[in-house]
Amino acid sequence: FRNNDRRSKPIMNQLIHHLAPLPVNARQSLTFDRGLEFTSWRELQIGMGTAAWFCDPQAPWQKGTLENTNKRVRRYLPSETIVLNVTDQDIRALCERLNDTPRKCLNFWTPKEAFRQHVLAMST
Template sequence: MHNRQSQKATLVSQATINALVNQPVHTITPDRGKEFAKHQEITDHLKATIYFPPPRQPWQRGSNENTNGLLREYFPKGSDTNQWDNQYIQTKVAKLNLRPRKCLNWRTPYEVYYQKVLQLV
């Protein structure tokens, strides 16, 4: 693996582990990018199974693709994330986590994760 790609894969692996280490993770389904080349490190640390969908079949990752589309409302593809401060990012993350989703039976990700019911009007 090219050194730059290896460094990126190491960063992605470490960021994934750091973000999910104390979370109830059973499976992870990333895209097929080279940045996930060190997926075994993630599996070893998190004890989670990683599934890679077949190439050019994004419909097998429907929730992921939908979430990417929602993120693009606030963070256009190819934009430099350094242009936004942490407060802006956290505000948008909270907004997305409080948005009801059809795939969650119209509950919000917040409600599902924290097993709480919100009365959103």
């Protein structure tokens, strides 16, 4: 989902919409950087009982997976890309591509496979 104006409440509402159907154990907490788009973090606790945590300023190692994913995204959307010109369909296709790419850190499973397996294990 997009957030062209960087307002926080729509982001939290979208997170709740997409994550609330997951088992409670799969959405116990989320970790954010200190961007303005996350100032309504309390909505997560109210909306679905999810705690929010924040990385320390200037500490990218605290969100290593996110930094790695950003690097992968930049292969397809270089930093000079005007994001407003990227369609929702393009973003969905990129998400699918990233989630369907096997990762060494997941024993060569795709993120989609690993997530599905993890959620299934929680449900049984």
